[in-house]
Amino acid sequence: MPLNMDLLxxxxxxxxxxxxxxxxxxxESAKKxxxxxxxxxxxxxxxxQRYDLLIMLHVGMYYENRDSTVNxxxxxxxxxxxxxxLKSR
Incomplete structure (x- = not known):
């Protein structure tokens, strides 16, 4: 099931x-x-839901922190x- 864009x-x-x-x-980058x-x-x-949360974390990180010097x-x-x-399931 694709991630709900409204939720993201x-x-x-x-x-x-x-x-x-x-x-x-x-x-798509997060999924890959x-x-x-x-x-x-x-x-x-x-x-x-953990899979969707991982995608949201990944997207949020790259969307909100476009400065490569951010810790x-x-x-x-x-x-x-x-x-x-998720890998251990």
């Missing part, structure tokens, strides 16, 4: 649709990053924690 925009506190193409690109990390997209009607250690800790849990 609510999570990121985005009104309007002017950045929808950027958000779609970031969602998860796949490369050994976490495939859930299929067959299976829903795991992202807290983000990395949350992301890695959820990623490891």
């Amino acid at each position: 925009k609510k999570y990121l506190r985005i009104d309007g649709s002017e950045d929808d193409d950027i958000l779609a690109l970031l969602v 990053d998860l796949m490369d990390s050994g976490v495939p997209e859930p299929v067959g009607g299976f829903v795991d 992202v250690e807290k983000f990395n800790t949350m992301y890695q924690n959820l990623l490891l849990k």
Whole structure:
């Protein structure tokens, strides 16, 4: 099931649709990053909210922090924690 764009925009506190193409690109990038990390997209009607949360964290990180000098250690800790849990399922 694809990530609900309205939920993503609510999570990121985005009104309007002017950045929808950027958000779609970031969602696809997040899915590929998860796949490369050994976490495939859930299929067959299976829903795991942690997968969607990982995508939202990934998108939020890259959408809100376009400055490469930003320290992202807290983000990395949350992301890695959820990623490891999903990989072990």
